[in-house]
Amino acid sequence: MVSATVVEERVEAPPAPAKRSWHFTSSTAKKVFAYGILVPGACLFVAPFVWLISASFQHVGDIFSWPPQWIPKNPTVEAYKVFFGIGASEDVQNRAAEGVTRWFLNSAFVATTITVLQLLFNSMAAYVFAKRRFPGRNLIFLAFLSTMMVPPQVSLIPNYLIMKHIPLFGGNDILGLGGHGMLDSYYGLILPNAAAAFGIFLLRQYMQSIPDELLDAARIDGASEFKIFWRVVLPLCRPALAAMAIFTFTYAWEDFLWPLIIISSPNHQTAPLGLALFVVKNRTSWDVLMAGSVIATLPMVVVFAVFQRHFIRGISLTGLKA
Amino acid sequence: MSVAANAVTEQAVPRGARGLRHNLRQMRREWSAYAFLSPAVIVFSLFTAFSLLFLLYMTFHEWSIIQPQKPYVGLDNYKDLIHDERFKRSVINTFYYTGAQVPLTMLVGLGVALLLNQPLRGRGILRTMFFLPNITPLVVVAIVWKWLYNGDYGLFNYYLLKTHLIHDPLLWLSDKNLAMPAVVLMAVWNGVGFAMVVYLAGLQSIPEELYEAAKVDGAGWFQRLRSITLPMLRPSTIFLVVIEIIFSFQVFTQIFVMTSGGPVDRTTTVVYYIYESAFKFFEMGYASTVAFALFLMLLVFTALQIRIQRRGAW
Numbered sequence: 001m002v003s004a005t006v007v008e009e010r011v012e013a014p015p016a017p018a019k020r021s022w023h024f025t026s027s028t029a030k031k032v033f034a035y036g037i038l039v040p041g042a043c044l045f046v047a048p049f050v051w052l053i054s055a056s057f058q059h060v061g062d063i064f065s066w067p068p069q070w071i072p073k074n075p076t077v078e079a080y081k082v083f084f085g086i087g088a089s090e091d092v093q094n095r096a097a098e099g100v101t102r103w104f105l106n107s108a109f110v111a112t113t114i115t116v117l118q119l120l121f122n123s124m125a126a127y128v129f130a131k132r133r134f135p136g137r138n139l140i141f142l143a144f145l146s147t148m149m150v151p152p153q154v155s156l157i158p159n160y161l162i163m164k165h166i167p168l169f170g171g172n173d174i175l176g177l178g179g180h181g182m183l184d185s186y187y188g189l190i191l192p193n194a195a196a197a198f199g200i201f202l203l204r205q206y207m208q209s210i211p212d213e214l215l216d217a218a219r220i221d222g223a224s225e226f227k228i229f230w231r232v233v234l235p236l237c238r239p240a241l242a243a244m245a246i247f248t249f250t251y252a253w254e255d256f257l258w259p260l261i262i263i264s265s266p267n268h269q270t271a272p273l274g275l276a277l278f279v280v281k282n283r284t285s286w287d288v289l290m291a292g293s294v295i296a297t298l299p300m301v302v303v304f305a306v307f308q309r310h311f312i313r314g315i316s317l318t319g320l321k322a
Numbered sequence: 323m324s325v326a327a328n329a330v331t332e333q334a335v336p337r338g339a340r341g342l343r344h345n346l347r348q349m350r351r352e353w354s355a356y357a358f359l360s361p362a363v364i365v366f367s368l369f370t371a372f373s374l375l376f377l378l379y380m381t382f383h384e385w386s387i388i389q390p391q392k393p394y395v396g397l398d399n400y401k402d403l404i405h406d407e408r409f410k411r412s413v414i415n416t417f418y419y420t421g422a423q424v425p426l427t428m429l430v431g432l433g434v435a436l437l438l439n440q441p442l443r444g445r446g447i448l449r450t451m452f453f454l455p456n457i458t459p460l461v462v463v464a465i466v467w468k469w470l471y472n473g474d475y476g477l478f479n480y481y482l483l484k485t486h487l488i489h490d491p492l493l494w495l496s497d498k499n500l501a502m503p504a505v506v507l508m509a510v511w512n513g514v515g516f517a518m519v520v521y522l523a524g525l526q527s528i529p530e531e532l533y534e535a536a537k538v539d540g541a542g543w544f545q546r547l548r549s550i551t552l553p554m555l556r557p558s559t560i561f562l563v564v565i566e567i568i569f570s571f572q573v574f575t576q577i578f579v580m581t582s583g584g585p586v587d588r589t590t591t592v593v594y595y596i597y598e599s600a601f602k603f604f605e606m607g608y609a610s611t612v613a614f615a616l617f618l619m620l621l622v623f624t625a626l627q628i629r630i631q632r633r634g635a636w
Binding site: 051 | 356433469613
């Protein structure tokens, strides 16, 4: 799976027989040189992960040992047990109260919901921009594009206040006063991310390649606009939707700053937030933290392994045609 | 570019009152198009358009969450901003971070891509290894690196001491001259995979004949790199420069986890300063002014990014 590549193998022309021996040595030297740099380099890139995984299987005391243990001398799954609250020992029971499993359920729920909403809303808007004609289309499209000029860090403060003053929500009155609105709620995490101009833009470009005749044929058959979108357009966009789903999910899973400011109760913490606050508050269960870090990384690795083709294609083609 | 041009010619509708009636009729007929757009329109108008206007409004007010009064203060926030040493520091730090991280990441990414762009056994695995940091949540990366940099039991110190490159343990993240380089090093490690993938895609699109022709003309390896590879990679390079600058101006997570802006503000970036002013000191009006400054600083680059994206296609 790992070697499944989009970047196709470049087949080298067979060397001319007369020059064979020379070509052979030259390309061998080149390969030795390439491996000589790439293999140690790649190992350096992976070493921190190896160490992380190793540490997650060590006792707290061993994590601090000097020299560091790359292979745990007394391997243990204690940290993972604490993490999932499995086991009857008093230690597990006490430390499980830290509620770390909850972070991951929250993250999974929020990231999945954001992905589903974005796939739906982005493709709806993209379809209309790509295939429908209506007054104001260009104007609305330009307005959508220009929202990309405002990075999330810039709209952070006003969005926090908007969330706080959503009327009739979280104890607010009709004027949006009195309560905490959508702060510290799943709604607050999800709603600002329910659509993204970037995704709309990419999907629109993909949808423009769908022949109009196909849609017209469906229209003549009496299909409603929604049915055309759902039954004809979406199935044709599967590759683009797959790439977008991966990006959206990883982005939502990793998102940190927004959850950091709007979430205040441990019940609603997402995985990155929980882990980061754990470190900043300098709590002592480093083994559990390491286990949590491994588990927080796993969904990303799984998504990447399964969808690697879409992933790399998406990255290299988003807005780039060399 | 052509997209906009097409759309404009399509809309050659009659003007004046008749045009208006025509438009209204069309709007009624195409009502479902507006219905399809409405979820995205609601999200963007509230959380982006209104948000930006609200931000601008806040920059003219003293806005504390704790105080019920939010008095209008005119340009005071902007005046404070100009004289604020910490803000200046955060801008310098952000430029330092960007100026070091972007070129380094791209250079290493290009090198790895060039090496991987030949028929090697195990190429897929090597590429995945370089890309692995990129798919790891940034918080996890920061946690692991905070550990690696630890002065007492970190791996960096252990191996540097063992190889006698240093004689005393270095306090990576609490030394005011080392903290930012340490953060940059981690960011480079984290970002090389992305640059590599973009460059690999660029390399694949260079026609082989160019190299063949150059070889016939007797061009050496370096000459081929300089006069074929690098010029042909220009679109990839421009794309990367713009994207990487935008991202590095937004750096926050690593700072929060690894240094909290310290020591003595040496790693306080603009976004971290916004966060601190707004959610630690509750000076939301002033923090909005900083955010607005960030918006202006990024405007040119985001405009460039949109242009690049409009030209490219899937």
